[in-house]
Amino acid sequence: MHTTILVTGATGTVGKETVIQLSLANNARVRAGVHSIIKGENLKRLPGVEVVEMDFKDPESLHAAFTHADKLFLITPFAAEQFEMARTLVDEAKNAGVKHIVKLSVLGAEEEPGIHLGRWHREIEEYIEQSGIPYTFLRPGPFMQNYANFETENIQSEGRFYQPTGNGKVSCIDVRDIAAVAVEVLTGPGHEGKAYNLTGPEALSNQEVAEIFSEVTGKKVEFVDVPESAAKDAMVQHHMPEWMADAMLELQRMCKENRYSATTDTVQKLTGRPPHTFRKFAEDYKECFMQGEKQ
Template identity: 40%
Template sequence: MAKSILVIGATGNVGMPLTKMLSENGYDVKAAVRSSTNVEDLRALGVETIQADLRNFFSLMNAMNLVEKVFFAVPFVSNFIPLSMNVIKAAEEAGVEHLVKISGSGAQYEAIQLARWHRSIEREMMKTGLHYTFLRPNSFMQNFVNFNSGTIGDHSSFYLPLGEGRVSYIDARDIASVAYHVLTEKGHDGQAYELTGPEAISCAQVASTLTNVLGKEITYCGITEEESRQMLIEEGLHESIVDARLELYQLNRLGYSAAITNTVTDITGKSPYTFEQFARDYKERFSR
């Protein structure tokens, strides 16, 4: 029986477009979902959905039955590492051949907590003897929708402690495109790919682009680290996640997230999305 590709995190920013690409190009793709997940979009693609809980090793093993390759994106939560370890152990036990992990930009340097978490998971993957590939993207453009569209819609502003720091934000659709090629082509085993967008931009430039696209003045309000901490706590984030986010913001603010790579183009043959293209495609999400 032919083996398939399993996408863990199939309803996410990267997982959904990846699953769509695999399905539309004729690959046997399965989506691991929680029982509470809205799966209508996946089923509309004709994708088989399998209930699996990242906290439940045996449910993951069951989802990986007759699976050759696994892509996984684990949510950034306080038990991020144990959840990831469950995926790796289940892949070993189930006889998966190739694991593809969404990691983080600069994970190899372990300069901040988030990088250290990602690198510890990468090391565990390297110990297994399985084929593996690490995708190390910079911050997602979609984060402006996920975290800032509320205040942009309500009062035309967004709040971050990034000062004038420039970041080479990447569209999650480009990450999905890279993942598609990694999963369907040879030559990616043992590789770690640093993924960025085509330009490094500041939050002031983000605001200017959104102003032009949305047709109304959008303002970037720079805030202090302590103000940001309070906002994140009020969102209900675990203290460890708050600290990790603030460390990442500090790197952004200091300009350490501005490097640009050509990896997206090298692997996919296409230029990555600019922030303006992203903003136009997601215009309705900012206008809600």
């Protein structure tokens, strides 16, 4: 009998990549939990994948998704209600007899006092620990894909990106490596009770990132170090709630202070291959940064 793995947030950055890789691994039935069926349309075509609609804020909508689910990859969005959402999912997992929860957390979640983002994730981790369901925590550092998700507009239009991170170096991780680790943990034995710190292979400053983008795209890309106040104004102007902008600034302060510059060999150990370099990420996502040439 195939194991059924439910992936929540399946149209998101990590969820989507994990569903694709689980489908290719071909040894599990994958249930992709999507917020809206329309966004999940592409996932339906993947072999071994069924798509189910679920709203974390509506417990009634979760029953169908959890029916006969053996394992859960728990991904919640960066949202004000993230703890409540996760608690609802864990409660439902318990009711449904789920045997293993793999939670997408964040690097440094266990640190005290740590930062807000880490503490919010740790609160969810603790709720999972108390549920009695075997668990594994994946704690990645900042994603390389953040550049593709949040910086393309400025890079495409001005050839610049702005962050308050100074010369700080960060060992960003490619989400394809997080997904590969998730596949291993969800389909292989021996990961229960573990927390894995996941990073890319090297720490780079944003100046170095800009140089890589310039080389890969063939057009000049510059990093502009900005004061926190300017970064916050830009986030709020883009309709980010103030609490979220403050949490982002706290995270970026950590980047500036080289607090995410350490690297781990966990991706290599768990997947048998080295994590993607930033250059490889930039090459593979080149089109995101190229569309619309600098005027």
